[in-house]
Amino acid sequence: xxxxxxxxxxxxxxxxxxxxxxxxxxxxxxxxxxxxxxxxxxxxxxxxxxxxxxxxxxxxxxxxxxxxxxxxxxxxxxxxxxxxxxxxxxxxxxxxxxxxxxxxxxxxxxxxxxxxxxxxxxxxxxxxxxxxxxxxxxxxxxxxxxxxxxxxxxxxxxxxxxxxxxxxxxxxxxxxxxxxxxxxxxxxxxxxxxxxxxxxxxxxxxxxxxxxxxxxxxxxxxxxxxxxxxxxxxxxxxxxxxxxxxxxxxxxxxxxxxxxxxxxxxxxxxxxxxxxxxxxxxxxxxxxxxxxxxxxxxxxxxxxxxxxxxxxxxxxxxxxxxxxxxxxxxxxxxxxxxxxxxxxxxxxxxxxxxxxxxxxxxxxxxx
Numbered sequence: 001x002x003x004x005x006x007x008x009x010x011x012x013x014x015x016x017x018x019x020x021x022x023x024x025x026x027x028x029x030x031x032x033x034x035x036x037x038x039x040x041x042x043x044x045x046x047x048x049x050x051x052x053x054x055x056x057x058x059x060x061x062x063x064x065x066x067x068x069x070x071x072x073x074x075x076x077x078x079x080x081x082x083x084x085x086x087x088x089x090x091x092x093x094x095x096x097x098x099x100x101x102x103x104x105x106x107x108x109x110x111x112x113x114x115x116x117x118x119x120x121x122x123x124x125x126x127x128x129x130x131x132x133x134x135x136x137x138x139x140x141x142x143x144x145x146x147x148x149x150x151x152x153x154x155x156x157x158x159x160x161x162x163x164x165x166x167x168x169x170x171x172x173x174x175x176x177x178x179x180x181x182x183x184x185x186x187x188x189x190x191x192x193x194x195x196x197x198x199x200x201x202x203x204x205x206x207x208x209x210x211x212x213x214x215x216x217x218x219x220x221x222x223x224x225x226x227x228x229x230x231x232x233x234x235x236x237x238x239x240x241x242x243x244x245x246x247x248x249x250x251x252x253x254x255x256x257x258x259x260x261x262x263x264x265x266x267x268x269x270x271x272x273x274x275x276x277x278x279x280x281x282x283x284x285x286x287x288x289x290x291x292x293x294x295x296x297x298x299x300x301x302x303x304x305x306x307x308x309x310x311x312x313x314x315x316x317x318x319x320x321x322x323x324x325x326x327x328x329x330x331x332x333x334x335x336x337x338x339x340x341x342x343x344x345x346x347x348x349x350x351x352x353x354x355x356x357x358x359x360x361x362x363x364x365x366x367x
Contacts, residue, residue: 003034022188034062054203066110095362101197102128108196116186120177123152130161143177192291205236219251225285234299254307255339261309276311284332328363
């Protein structure tokens, strides 16, 4: 049976179903009532059957598997030149980590008997939702800003979803999408609001822990737009600690692009290269108002984390360095490695700290 939803702010509960709301009446995001995790000692990675990808961790998920390409368990590789390990999130079926949330979100949609899903996106989430909707046999509308990369638009179209190009910026696309949802045109498969998406992104933490012999690294440096992977990492490691599987939380260090850095502004944090608008190159995190802003700030506070913003020059420099090192990623991916360098320089990270950095999207999506 599908899990009901609840509001952590006002404690209202909503029954699961195709007509369930996309947010609480009080305006806050909704979460699953059910919060499962297994008991007992986990198997070592060498004995773990990972053929089902991220669904290997089904015991942690309040959703049954219905729609999957067996995605997940992306490689965690040494990057000695960076003093870190990179988790290659760009090797998913649609070329970005957003597949983590797409498999769980579309599985939830099937679970509820949904006929049509609606999403708004700058590209990667839309491509993932469109692809997994095709896998599920569901219709999908994806609202995108008119500036969307052609490669991402083509992915949406080729999956037989309907792209709806909105004049204006990313926020205009969101507003138009929400208007359609409120008009009853479909179920909101939002990567920013839908709790099913975060159920998927928290598997990032489970995989990292398993690949680190069921321990937590000292720190993880992640990009922040809407914070889907950032909050996924926080939720996943929190759950692992509650289950007694790991002991301790990694510090969560965020990276935003100068020009659209609301989390950094809220923290009074540092901006590197203030004269350069980082969102011109890192358009994938061009989010002015994250839907779960307060949750992101709380996760930073509770893990002794931080967030910094970077302009175009350090991002481009990191991107070039990644490419020359064999990591063919899209420009937005370079924000976290660029931030890693700054955190090292500022002494936020010690030279011997065990640091993991996700590389979130494929360079094949930049055309």
